Amino acid sequence: MTTTQTTSTEWRPDRLERLEHxxxxxxxxxxxxxxxxxxxxxxxxxxxxxxxxxxxVLIGDExxxxxxxxxxxxxxxxxRIITADTPEQAARTAVDLAISGKxxxxxxxxxxxxxxxxxxxSEKAMRTGRRISHVFAVDxxxxxxLLFVSDAAINIxxxxxxxxDITSNAIDLTHALGIERPKVALLSASENINEDIESTIxxxxxxxxxxxxxxxxxxxxxxxxMDLAISPRAAGIKGIVSPVAGQADIxxxxxxxxxxxxxxxxxxxANAVTAGIVMGASVPIALTSRAxxxxxxxxxxxxxxxVVAKNQKGQSDV
Numbered sequence: 001m002t003t004t005q006t007t008s009t010e011w012r013p014d015r016l017e018r019l020e021h022x023x024x025x026x027x028x029x030x031x032x033x034x035x036x037x038x039x040x041x042x043x044x045x046x047x048x049x050x051x052x053x054x055x056x057v058l059i060g061d062e063x064x065x066x067x068x069x070x071x072x073x074x075x076x077x078x079x080r081i082i083t084a085d086t087p088e089q090a091a092r093t094a095v096d097l098a099i100s101g102k103x104x105x106x107x108x109x110x111x112x113x114x115x116x117x118x119x120x121x122s123e124k125a126m127r128t129g130r131r132i133s134h135v136f137a138v139d140x141x142x143x144x145x146l147l148f149v150s151d152a153a154i155n156i157x158x159x160x161x162x163x164x165d166i167t168s169n170a171i172d173l174t175h176a177l178g179i180e181r182p183k184v185a186l187l188s189a190s191e192n193i194n195e196d197i198e199s200t201i202x203x204x205x206x207x208x209x210x211x212x213x214x215x216x217x218x219x220x221x222x223x224x225x226m227d228l229a230i231s232p233r234a235a236g237i238k239g240i241v242s243p244v245a246g247q248a249d250i251x252x253x254x255x256x257x258x259x260x261x262x263x264x265x266x267x268x269x270a271n272a273v274t275a276g277i278v279m280g281a282s283v284p285i286a287l288t289s290r291a292x293x294x295x296x297x298x299x300x301x302x303x304x305x306x307v308v309a310k311n312q313k314g315q316s317d318v
Contacts, residue, residue, distance in 0.1 A: 015139045015146065015273075016137065016139050016146070016273055016275055016295075016296075016299040016302070017299075019137075019177060019275075019299065019302045019303065019306065020051065020053065020298060020299060020302040022177075022178070022302070022306060023053050023301070023302035023303075023305040023306050023309075024051060024052045024053060024302075026305055026306070026309050028049070028052050028053060028054050028055045028305070029053075029054050029055070029103075029104040029105055029304060029305045029308045029309075030054070030055045030057060030102070030103045030104055030105075031045075031048075031054040031055065031056055031057065031103055031104065031105045031106065031107050031286075031301070031304065032057050032059055032093075032094035032097050032098065032103040032105075032106050032107070033045040033056050033057065033058050033059065033106075033107045033109050034059050034060065034087075034090050034091055034094045034106065034107070034108060034109050034111050034116060035059070035060040035061075035084075035087055035090050035109040035110045035111040036056075036058050036060060036065060036068070036109035036110065037060050037061055037064040037065055037068055037109065037110045038068055038109070038110040039068055039071060039072040040290065040292065040294075040297075041108075041109035041110050041288065041297075042058075042065065042068045042069060042072060042074065042109070043072055043074055043294055043297075044288065044292070044294050044296075044297025044298065044301075045058065045107060045109070045297070045301075046074055046076070046079065047294050047297070047298055048107075048297060048298045048301035049079065051298060053298060053301040053302055053304075053305050054105075054107070054301050054304070054305065056079055056080075056107075057079075057080045057082060057097065057103060058076075058079060058080065058081045058082070059081075059082045059084050059090045059093050059094050060081075060083075060084050060087075060090045060109065060110075060111075061083070061084065061085065062081050062083045065081060087111045087112065087115050087116075088115060088119070090111065091111065091115055091116045091118075091119035091120075092119050094106050094119070095119050095120060095123050095126060098126065098282065098283045099123065099125045099126065099282075103283070104283055104308045105283050105284045105285065105286065105304040105305075105307075105308055106120075106283060106284075106285045106286070107285070107286040107288065107300070107301065107304070108285070108286065108287050108288050109288075110290075113153075113287065116285075116287075117132075117154065120132070120281055120285065125282065126281050126282050126283075127281065127282070128280060128281065128282060130165040130168060130169060130280040131155065131158075131161075131162045131165040131166070131280055132154060132169075132278055132279070132280040132281050133150055133151040133154055133155055133162075133165060133166040133169045133170075133278070133279060133280050134150060134151050134152065134153035134154045134276060134277070134278050134279075134287060135148050135149070135150040135151070135169065135170050135173050135276065135277055135278075135279055136148065136149040136150070136152055136153075136259075136263050136274050136275070136276045137173075137274065137275045137276070137277075137299070137303060138263060138266055138267075138272050138273075138274050139272055139273040139274070140266055140270050140272045141270075141271065141272075142270065143230065144247075145247075145249060146177075146249070147230075147248070147249070147250075147251060147266075148170050148173065148174060148182075148249060148250045148251070149250075149251045149253060149259055149262060149263050150166050150167075150169065150170040150250070150251075150252055150253070150259070151166045151253070151256060151259060152253060152256060152259025152260045152262065152263050153256065153259075153260070153276065153278075153287060154256070154278065155255075155256060156255065156256045156257075157255045157256070158255065160202050160205055160206075163202055163206060163252065164206060164209060164214065164215060165280060166252060167184060167186075167206055167215055167220070167250075167252050168215055169279035169280045170182075170184070170250045170252065170279070171184065171215070171216075171217050171218045171250065172217075172279060172307075172310075173277065173279055173303070173307065174218075174249060174250065175217060175310065176303075176306045176307045176309070176310035176311075177303075177306055179249060181217065181218060181219060182217075182218045182219075182249040182250050183218065183219045183221075183243060183244040183247055183248050183249045183250070184210075184218045184219065184220040184221070184222075184244065184248065184249070184250040184252060185221060185222055185224045185228075185229035185230075185244050185245075185248035185250065185251055185252065186199075186202070186203030186206055186207065186220070186221070186222025186223055186224065186252045187199070187203075187222070187223070187224060187225070187226060187229060187251055187252060187253050187254065187258075188200045188203055188222065188223035188224070188225065188254060189225060190223060190225055191223055191224055191225055191228055191238070191240060192223070193223065198254075199223065199254035199255075200223040202254070203222030203223035203224075203252075204222070204223065206220060206222065206252070207220050207221060207222055218250070219243040219244050220244070221242045221243070221244035221245065222252070224240075224242075224244070224245060224248075226251075226262075228240050228245050228246070229244070229245065229246075229248040229251060230246065230247075230248055230251075231246055232245075232246030232247065233246075234246070273295070273296065273299070274296060275296055275299035275300040275302070275303055276288070276289075276300055276303075277300060277303040277304060277307065279307070283308070284303070284304045284307040284308060285304075286300040286301055286303070286304045287300075288300055
């Protein structure tokens with residue numbers, strides 16, 4: 001990926017804003033926005049549309065959507081609104097639009113994640129051969145590249161097969177962003193296999209899957225402690241020789257709790273900026289948070305658009 005210049009004299013790798021520029025060069029993806037009935041989610045959807053990232057279809061209580069637009073002083077213009085009386089109905093309608101091919105992706109508004117994901121998982125046509133998982137794209141200014149952390153939002157305590165799918169989904173996302181061969185670190189508390197620490201055993205098994213081609217398109221190593229994954233100095237001191245150690249693109253966490261803590265630590269202590277997307281379903285889902293800024297929501301929309309473009313290219317190549 002190319003580099004962009006910051007306000008300082010230093011050069012840094014592509015960040016979330018660069019991904020938005022890439023997505024804006026594509027045709028905007030038609031996206032169902034579920035329950036954009038508060039100012040943050042509505043403004044995020046409309047701003048993503050304004051920037052040419054998506055073409056929004058708003059689904060929810062029309063009165064509440066219009067009230068939110070009035071309160072936020074934004075113009076709905078000719079943006080399509082589909083009325084749904086309840087969040088459950090809105091989620092179901094969005095899923096139906098995805099199944100029929102009328103939208104290429106979904107975006108979470110002011111709806112509980114549990115309700116939205118239940119509608120998605122309950123529909124067989126939304127499933128693929130993989131488990132659904134979430135990936136955070138994390139822009140940490142002190143790190144030379146974007147970090148991708150998975151899964152910190154959906155799979156609470158993944159077993160080995162789920163961890164395999166989590167890894168493959170994260171690799172697919174980076175491919176869609178132009179990272180041809182990402183470096184994947186399976187995180188644990190140690191770089192040594194310890195039968196009392198399950199995550200070290202799972203990490204070793206995932207690496208063997210990569211060796212055998214079950215997981216492809218990336219360099220995969222683990223178990224690795226966090227310092228060994230991101231710090232060349234730590235890797236050098238401990239004598240870890242690996243194409244991944246010290247320069248990971250993707251961090252695969254052992255479980256949701258550790259991933260959630262990691263991302264929020266980076267967010268609040270390292271001033272990171274994050275965007276997020278759900279992979280592994282028949283269409284990508286921008287799973288925004290209530291605390292997300294407009295910029296973060298637009299970045300998630302950009303991720304969605306780039307994944308859709310990659311999927312469409314893959315289908316045309318078959």
